Amino acid sequence: MSVRHSLLAILAERPAHGYGLKSRFERDTAGIWPLNVGQVYTTLARLERDGLVVPRDDGGGARQEWRITKPGRAALAAWYDAPVAGDPPERDELAIKILLAVATRSADAGRILQNQRTATMRRLQEYTRHRREADPERELPWILLLDAFTLKAEAEIKWLDRCEARLGRRSG
Amino acid sequence: MSEVDGQAIEPQPPILSFEDAGRVHGTGPKAVRALGPVRIDVRAGEFVAVMGPSGSGKSTLLSLAGALDQPTDGTVRVQGWDLSTLSAGARAALRRRTIGFVFQDLNLLPGLTALENVALPLELDGCPLREAREEALGSLERVQMDRLAHRFPDDLSGGEQQRVAVARAFVGPRALMLADEPTGALDSVTGEMVMRLLRKQCDAGRTVVLVTHDASHASWADRVLFLKDGLVVDETRTPSASSTATPLPDA
Numbered sequence: 001m002s003v004r005h006s007l008l009a010i011l012a013e014r015p016a017h018g019y020g021l022k023s024r025f026e027r028d029t030a031g032i033w034p035l036n037v038g039q040v041y042t043t044l045a046r047l048e049r050d051g052l053v054v055p056r057d058d059g060g061g062a063r064q065e066w067r068i069t070k071p072g073r074a075a076l077a078a079w080y081d082a083p084v085a086g087d088p089p090e091r092d093e094l095a096i097k098i099l100l101a102v103a104t105r106s107a108d109a110g111r112i113l114q115n116q117r118t119a120t121m122r123r124l125q126e127y128t129r130h131r132r133e134a135d136p137e138r139e140l141p142w143i144l145l146l147d148a149f150t151l152k153a154e155a156e157i158k159w160l161d162r163c164e165a166r167l168g169r170r171s172g
Numbered sequence: 173m174s175e176v177d178g179q180a181i182e183p184q185p186p187i188l189s190f191e192d193a194g195r196v197h198g199t200g201p202k203a204v205r206a207l208g209p210v211r212i213d214v215r216a217g218e219f220v221a222v223m224g225p226s227g228s229g230k231s232t233l234l235s236l237a238g239a240l241d242q243p244t245d246g247t248v249r250v251q252g253w254d255l256s257t258l259s260a261g262a263r264a265a266l267r268r269r270t271i272g273f274v275f276q277d278l279n280l281l282p283g284l285t286a287l288e289n290v291a292l293p294l295e296l297d298g299c300p301l302r303e304a305r306e307e308a309l310g311s312l313e314r315v316q317m318d319r320l321a322h323r324f325p326d327d328l329s330g331g332e333q334q335r336v337a338v339a340r341a342f343v344g345p346r347a348l349m350l351a352d353e354p355t356g357a358l359d360s361v362t363g364e365m366v367m368r369l370l371r372k373q374c375d376a377g378r379t380v381v382l383v384t385h386d387a388s389h390a391s392w393a394d395r396v397l398f399l400k401d402g403l404v405v406d407e408t409r410t411p412s413a414s415s416t417a418t419p420l421p422d423a
Contacts, residue, residue, distance in 0.1 A: 114405065117406070118398075118408055121390070121391070122408045122409075125391045127391070129411065132371070150391075153388075154386075
């Protein structure tokens, strides 16, 4: 996740101080990725070094406000314009676990698939419960995120089913 | 039996139970086991989803629960009645009065309005016309379809037809809905609306057993059963509302 660009995105709307950036980020992303304030200050220092933000003339210390520069806006626009690379995928522990269990016969792949499906189904049930309870007016970021998590969990279950079918065909 | 404030509380009997019930097709070396033996209890007000690959016994389970088929071993009970001891007529009556079916193709009769479709099971059961219509209207109201009660199925959207099918399944005293891939033909947003609707019916005390391939639909249920080769290999329950853990995707 790009903390740099997230901070630029918030500053593009209006200047803010470090703690304000932290709370605004967490609010807009449904509190799922907590930011520690130290990380915000380190990132601001780097952004300043690269000329993407500048401190506002008055103040100083923790109440120091920051504002985005013209190169900062350009960097932000470039980030938004670039689709997120999905390929090659990040190292996927579940896939590696299953591939190795199948290839090396060091574990019962069928059992791993079943355990994982139970766990993923439970996670999916939890997402659904949260969606049922979410207020569509006030909690839009949360609902959009839950949609993303739900679809990923659903895809994972489909993949586990498919692994099971392929392995069953091979042994049967 | 448990005790609350010194008073003995009889646990409610399950509305549907499979007591080591199973179904074998054919005999001898050619016998094929379609289901079981399985032990499953479904309580009134529960929403249970059944998942599993094709041929895992899902449809057999639904047919046995709906008294459309008989177990070759064990017992299937609906509202406490052992289905195998009932006469064919009594089974048919139980089916009409207690059990509603929803299939993917809905089976709404095109020549009847939404209201007439919903009232039909009651009329077939000998309920006076006026009373049947009143009950049907009430059932349509519970799925927010009373406004369109006089439309014919062809004049309704897929989602609306689905609502009518749900209303028919729960008309009058019918308390148990058996649904087989009821959202198959619907887009995902409409499918989710149907799940929300089923959830609401269960929260109001009705019972749903839903067979589905769709994990996200199954996740609306209180319990998800996984069938494989005719057996329940797994079961997950929705985490209780008191758990406050924030769900995080795998990072």
